[in-house]
Amino acid sequence: MxxxxxxxxxxxxxxxxxxxxxxxxxxxxxxxxxxxxxxxxxxxxxxxxxxxxxxxxxxxxxxxxLKSALAGxxxxxxxxxxxxxxxxxxxxxxxxxxxxxxxxxxxxxxxxxxxxxxxxxxxxxxxxxxQETPATLGKNTDTGTITAYGVYRGMKAAAKYVLGTESMRGVKVVIMGVGVVGHALAGHLHREGAKLILSDFRLERAQALAHELEGSSVVPCQEALDTPCDILAPCGFGHSIHSGDVPRLQCRMIAGGEHHPLTLHGEEAVKEAGITYIPDYAINAAGLIASATEIPADQAAEKVYQTVGRIMAFAEQSHKPPHVVARKMAARRIGLIGSLGRA
CATH class of the missing domain: 3.40.50.10860 (Leucine Dehydrogenase, chain A, domain 1)
Structure with missing residues (x-):
């Protein structure tokens, strides 16, 4: 194209x-x-x-x-x-x-x-x-760790519908990418008793984190998609899951901090495979919310929890995939507020 x-x-x-x-x-x-x-x-x-x-x-x-619209x-x-x-x-x-x-x-x-x-x-x-333009949000700190906490809270909100419980105890989670967001997300999940399988293109980084989080295991990047799990959490640079890789997936839900882990074609493929995808713009918004509104991390993460919960509830009622519902919710707010015209 x-x-x-x-x-x-x-x-x-x-x-x-x-x-x-x-x-x-x-x-x-x-x-x-x-x-x-x-x-x-x-x-x-x-x-x-x-x-x-x-x-x-x-x-x-x-x-x-879409993220800004859903976050209000x-x-x-x-x-x-x-x-x-x-x-x-x-x-x-x-x-x-x-x-x-x-x-x-x-x-x-x-x-x-x-x-x-x-x-x-x-x-x-x-x-x-x-120093050269006023067009910045200013200096923000720890947006990655705030994002990770929001992903963790959003994951729990989605798990209530997909896994039948919000508790992460005993839930098997594969985290693909253990940079700032993936590392912090792993910590939250480990404290709640999740069974973690860690992967990173720098294998030694995943191994170091597994040593830190007792009971965690490590798989090479090329094996992460084939690993049986409840939740697959992409936390890398983007497009971690290619459309052709979808038949390899052995997870029930995809929910992570990565922007665009799937293309639109990939979203359709996971829907056909019966895998629930929580879109990036719904679940990884806490860092942006905190930066834009200057509210504390826990409040920003709570907004993500509420947003994902609302998406999941409507998806269940309408029998539509959460990623389809999320996009329509965002588009609806843009259309309604846009109809007011410029102030």
């Missing part, structure tokens, strides 16, 4: 390519919707191709629109995906230049875009952005 066709299919408003040669800035900034307010855009930094950066920005920005925030959805500069960003001055260049490039869009940190980006990086 061509980029313009994909933008039209998803309903995007804007896609901007950013470039500043001296700092090595190469980025894709996508704005999916500003109907509810300025587009909240998570800033990501990782090694990737230009095409992947653009497509990731388009997918992530749509997810942020007056924000739209955006995403800013940075390609890793050839010289890297280990030099602190180079890192400062990269993010200040980003801020200066985004400054003209300050009325439509609000930047915040995402994978590979720190609060200090966003402070650099903020």
């Amino acid at each position: 061509l980029i313009m066709e994909e933008m039209e299919a998803r309903g995007h408003e804007n896609l901007t390519l950013l470039h500043h040669a001296p700092s090595g800035l190469k980025a894709a900034l996508a704005v999916h919707s500003t109907v509810l307010g300025p587009a909240i855009a998570g800033v990501r930094l990782r090694e990737q191709t230009e095409e992947l950066a653009v497509r990731s920005a388009l997918a992530l920005s749509e997810s942020l629109t 925030l007056n924000l739209g959805g955006g995403a800013c995906v940075l390609m890793m500069p050839e010289a890297g960003v280990d030099d602190p001055h180079a890192r400062e230049a990269l993010f200040r260049a980003l801020g200066r490039q985004v400054a003209p869009l300050a009325s439509r875009v609000v930047l915040t940190e995402d994978l590979g980006v720190t609060p200090a990086d966003i402070e650099f952005v903020g």
